[in-house]
Amino acid sequence: xxxxxxxxxxxxxxxxxxxxxxxxxxxxxxxxxxxxxxxxxxxxxxxxxxxxxxxxxxxxxxxxxxxxxxxxxxxxxxxxxxxxxxxxxxxxxxxxxxxxxxxxxxxxxxxxxxxxxxxxxxxxxxxxxxxxxxxxxxxxxxxxxxxxxxxxxxxxxxxxxxxxxxxxxxxxxxxxxxxxxxxxxxxxxxxxxxxxxxxxxxxxxxxxxxxxxxxxxxxxxxxxxxxxxxxxxxxxxxxxxxxxxxxxxxxxxxxxxxxxxxxxxxxxxxxxxxxxxxxxxxxxxxxxxxxxxxxxxxxxxxx
Numbered sequence: 001x002x003x004x005x006x007x008x009x010x011x012x013x014x015x016x017x018x019x020x021x022x023x024x025x026x027x028x029x030x031x032x033x034x035x036x037x038x039x040x041x042x043x044x045x046x047x048x049x050x051x052x053x054x055x056x057x058x059x060x061x062x063x064x065x066x067x068x069x070x071x072x073x074x075x076x077x078x079x080x081x082x083x084x085x086x087x088x089x090x091x092x093x094x095x096x097x098x099x100x101x102x103x104x105x106x107x108x109x110x111x112x113x114x115x116x117x118x119x120x121x122x123x124x125x126x127x128x129x130x131x132x133x134x135x136x137x138x139x140x141x142x143x144x145x146x147x148x149x150x151x152x153x154x155x156x157x158x159x160x161x162x163x164x165x166x167x168x169x170x171x172x173x174x175x176x177x178x179x180x181x182x183x184x185x186x187x188x189x190x191x192x193x194x195x196x197x198x199x200x201x202x203x204x205x206x207x208x209x210x211x212x213x214x215x216x217x218x219x220x221x222x223x224x225x226x227x228x229x230x231x232x233x234x235x236x237x238x239x240x241x242x243x244x245x246x247x248x249x250x251x252x253x254x255x256x257x258x259x260x261x262x263x264x265x266x267x268x269x270x271x272x273x274x275x276x277x278x279x280x281x282x283x284x285x286x287x288x289x290x291x292x293x294x295x296x297x298x299x300x301x302x303x
Contacts, residue, residue: 004270010249013040017095021045022102024055027207030241033059036066045073075102075126076112085133095137097248100127100148106172117165123179125297128186132299144200147247148187151180151206155277184276189286191256193303201255203247208261208268210240235268243271
């Protein structure tokens, strides 16, 4: 397996359709930019359509002839998710890649429009619902993939099924970590359900410590520490996007793999398969989270 895998190793994507959530900035933008440059038709699924259009223009400027579209998607609203899925299914006969990238990190306590704690609602439930509504457009497509972006912070935590919405107390850092653990548990359970499809696989990735807008809500002490350690630990969004791009396009990827930076403590570096926490591999917890997610979103999967 190649040690220094870069965006130059992304195979030609001509004829493929990729949907990338949160693609107007940061990791999502870099992921979409590379896929478009390699020939994919790319849908930027974003909450702010105007910012999405600006991102599409920037991609077109760097990749002349790129086929880039914008679809409104608010992952904090099940109504918006259903509307976006309806529009994507109506416009496109198939979907080759679904990159569940969008997310929020460390906000003060807020709820989605459907009453879910914001980080759990957007990072996990929103992507769970979107995937469930689009998966039928992927199952007939050989080589199709669902890639969900997790985080190093998923370690050292577990899902509290008795307080999924943080009604008893709230820690914005712990809530983020649990939502990222949920991303991995969703990926592994989805892969177990896809094993008989023979066409679609699910994988996950994390960017290490990437310098993006996502950290803007970090507590002040954490921002101070991060600024001191940034030269050693942090990498640019283009590098942070490589694990996602590898999980999405490398022909050697197998279902259920998790990719991250290969450097010290997975903080930065070129992407390679990495291990996730013991809690993420608990089959009973994966199935329970899946069942609860179906109940909360009203979305069931045909797998």
